[in-house]
Amino acid sequence: RKEVEQDPGPFNVPEGATVAFNCTYSNSASQSFFWYRQDCRKEPKLLMSVYSSGNEDGRFTAQLNRASQYISLLIRDSKLSDSATYLCVVNKDSNSGYALNFGKGTSLLVTP
Amino acid sequence: EAGVAQSPRYKIIEKRQSVAFWCNPISGHATLYWYQQILGQGPKLLIQFQNNGVVDDSQLPKDRFSAERLKGVDSTLKIQPAKLEDSAVYLCASSLVSGGYNYGYTFGSGTRLTVV
Numbered sequence: 001r002k003e004v005e006q007d008p009g010p011f012n013v014p015e016g017a018t019v020a021f022n023c024t025y026s027n028s029a030s031q032s033f034f035w036y037r038q039d040c041r042k043e044p045k046l047l048m049s050v051y052s053s054g055n056e057d058g059r060f061t062a063q064l065n066r067a068s069q070y071i072s073l074l075i076r077d078s079k080l081s082d083s084a085t086y087l088c089v090v091n092k093d094s095n096s097g098y099a100l101n102f103g104k105g106t107s108l109l110v111t112p
Numbered sequence: 113e114a115g116v117a118q119s120p121r122y123k124i125i126e127k128r129q130s131v132a133f134w135c136n137p138i139s140g141h142a143t144l145y146w147y148q149q150i151l152g153q154g155p156k157l158l159i160q161f162q163n164n165g166v167v168d169d170s171q172l173p174k175d176r177f178s179a180e181r182l183k184g185v186d187s188t189l190k191i192q193p194a195k196l197e198d199s200a201v202y203l204c205a206s207s208l209v210s211g212g213y214n215y216g217y218t219f220g221s222g223t224r225l226t227v228v
Binding site for chain 2: 004032034042043044045046049087092098099100101102103104105
């Protein structure tokens with residue numbers, strides 16, 4: 001089983017739509033969880049951290065279910081500028097100095 | 113705050129040649145990482161440094177890849193000899209770890225390597 005697995009994508013949605021991405025991770029000892037965004041031919045950039053209680057940043061909501069080892073990202077009212085690849089990220093383990101494992105990413109295309 | 117600096121931005125080499133990449137992390141970030149990102153995949157960790165010591169190099173192909181961070185600040189990653197499958201973007205990142213929590217990475221803009 002891969003350490004971080006994401007929806008295969010791509011997701012093509014119209015502007016204004018709500019879209020959800022899912023991710024599962026294999027290491028039950030993981031402590032840090034993030035969503036990164038990567039634009040075409042650019043480096044990944046931190047979108048948001050994911051906390052156990054769930055957290056929201058504007059149109060973006062992240063949820064964590066430790067029992068199911070499942071992470072989600074919800075984007076409401078999609079904008080054209082949301083088109084990018086979204087990477088689910090989990091720390092490797094507590095003994096590795098907090099290195100992060102990245103999923104393959106899910107591609108989102110928001111169309112007019 | 114200055115970001116993570118990497119050079120060169122692009123490099124094209126022939127297989128069996130050698131190549132080196134350079135990274136300067138954000139000031140004060142003790143932890144530095146090198147990742148390899150092949151087209152269509154997520155970044156894969158190659159090596160992690162804490163100051164000038166290696167924390168994790170379990171996924172570094174040590175027969176051809178090497179990395180160092182001699183003074184605990186900037187770092188170089190070398191490939192010798194390169195193979196076609198090494199074509200990828202090499203990303204350097206640094207992070208602030210405090211109180212047992214990783215506050216997330218800042219990546220450099222990467223070096224796009226093409227091996228022909």
